Amino acid sequence: MGERKVIAVLGATGAQGGGLVRAILSDASGGFSARALTRNVNSDKAKELANLGAELIAANVDDVESLKRAFKGAYGAFCVTFFWDHFSPEKELAQARAMATAAKAADLKHVIWSTLEDTRKWVPLSDNRMPTLMGKYKVPHFDAKGEADKVFIDSGVPTTLLLTSFFWDNLIHFGMGPRKGPDGKLLFTLPMADKKLPGIAAEDIGKCALGVFKRGQEYIGRTVGIAGEHLTGAQMAAALTRALGQEVRYNYVPPDAYRGLGFPGAEDLGNMFQFKRDFEAAFCGARNPGVARSLNASLQSFDAWLAANKDRIPLE
Numbered sequence: 001m002g003e004r005k006v007i008a009v010l011g012a013t014g015a016q017g018g019g020l021v022r023a024i025l026s027d028a029s030g031g032f033s034a035r036a037l038t039r040n041v042n043s044d045k046a047k048e049l050a051n052l053g054a055e056l057i058a059a060n061v062d063d064v065e066s067l068k069r070a071f072k073g074a075y076g077a078f079c080v081t082f083f084w085d086h087f088s089p090e091k092e093l094a095q096a097r098a099m100a101t102a103a104k105a106a107d108l109k110h111v112i113w114s115t116l117e118d119t120r121k122w123v124p125l126s127d128n129r130m131p132t133l134m135g136k137y138k139v140p141h142f143d144a145k146g147e148a149d150k151v152f153i154d155s156g157v158p159t160t161l162l163l164t165s166f167f168w169d170n171l172i173h174f175g176m177g178p179r180k181g182p183d184g185k186l187l188f189t190l191p192m193a194d195k196k197l198p199g200i201a202a203e204d205i206g207k208c209a210l211g212v213f214k215r216g217q218e219y220i221g222r223t224v225g226i227a228g229e230h231l232t233g234a235q236m237a238a239a240l241t242r243a244l245g246q247e248v249r250y251n252y253v254p255p256d257a258y259r260g261l262g263f264p265g266a267e268d269l270g271n272m273f274q275f276k277r278d279f280e281a282a283f284c285g286a287r288n289p290g291v292a293r294s295l296n297a298s299l300q301s302f303d304a305w306l307a308a309n310k311d312r313i314p315l316e
């Protein structure tokens with residue numbers, strides 16, 4: 001085999017990027033090597049990746065010059081932004097511009113942009129079914145990512161737009177797991193009515209991304225949507241019941257009630273779930289589990305993810 005192609009991975013110490021770094025490193029014959037980008041090469045998480053065989057390079061998505069240095073000599077890059085660290089769509093757009101600029105300067109051959117829909121194409125600001133947020137968004141943490149698709153395309157960098165899905169890991173880390181109701185029984189709350197929610201194990205996103213890099217030309221210039229499964233809230237509650245060995249009931253709350261829950265980002269997430277509920281066919285249609293499995297043969301179902309992770313879900 002010739003020289004390995006270097007993939008520079010943003011968010012390498014996090015969920016999506018970490019999955020990709022681990023996928024590259026465990027694919028000895030795959031022809032790629034992992035360059036993990038991090039703001040702190042001395043953190044425990046960064047050192048863990050180095051111990052597995054990743055190259056570590058310091059970079060910050062707010063600093064285009066650091067990205068140019070980090071992308072230099074690489075074949076490709078996995079680009080992702082971190083909305084929940086700052087809650088600013090404008091910042092995500094600026095960071096996408098910096099990544100695309102650096103990718104062009106480094107003459108990268110393949111970039112994957114981890115994106116989501118600009119929901120304003122389905123729900124214009126004049127549509128009052130959900131409130132407009134931050135002056136010009138419906139789902140701020142989606143819309144700027146979707147808006148940034150054009151930034152990558154216009155930069156001329158060979159790009160694949162990767163539409164991701166709801167991480168099942170949100171049940172562990174994002175307070176979205178089952179909670180005890182007034183009668184002490186577990187309730188799994190989603191504002192989805194009887195509509196299906198495409199979900200995925202976060203670790204599988206990186207594995208699918210590696211599949212995209214491996215197929216190269218086939219995916220450049222295309223959008224690919226991935227999910228592990230499309231499940232209703234009732235189906236997720238039934239799977240939780242089986243995995244936890246105690247009854248979990250699905251609790252539908254209307255998006256308006258969810259928006260009013262008062263935690264940071266509640267309005268954004270309420271609008272997001274309403275978008276997924278009201279545009280189920282388009283949203284599910286854009287995320288094909290069969291395609292995801294063709295990119296990642298070990299793609300997990302929700303049952304499989306629960307079997308491995310059920311003990312990590314806090315039940316309050």
Ligand SMILES: NC(=O)c1ccc[n+]([C@@H]2O[C@H](COP(=O)([O-])OP(=O)(O)OC[C@H]3O[C@@H](n4cnc5c(N)ncnc54)[C@H](OP(=O)(O)O)[C@@H]3O)[C@@H](O)[C@H]2O)c1
Pocket residue numbers: 010011012013014015016017037038039040043046059060061062080081082083084085116141164165166167168170
């Ligand atoms: N949760 C969901 O269901 C879901 C679904 C679809 C999409 N998303 C999107 O996923 C994105 C986050 O991805 P993730 O969950 O993989 O991230 P994550 O696990 O939160 O990891 C983010 C990593 O990125 C690095 N980072 C943060 N700020 C940085 C900066 N300024 N420059 C360089 N690196 C920085 C941090 O590493 P260092 O500290 O080592 O630098 C951190 O470990 C969000 O934008 C969210 O909207 C989430």
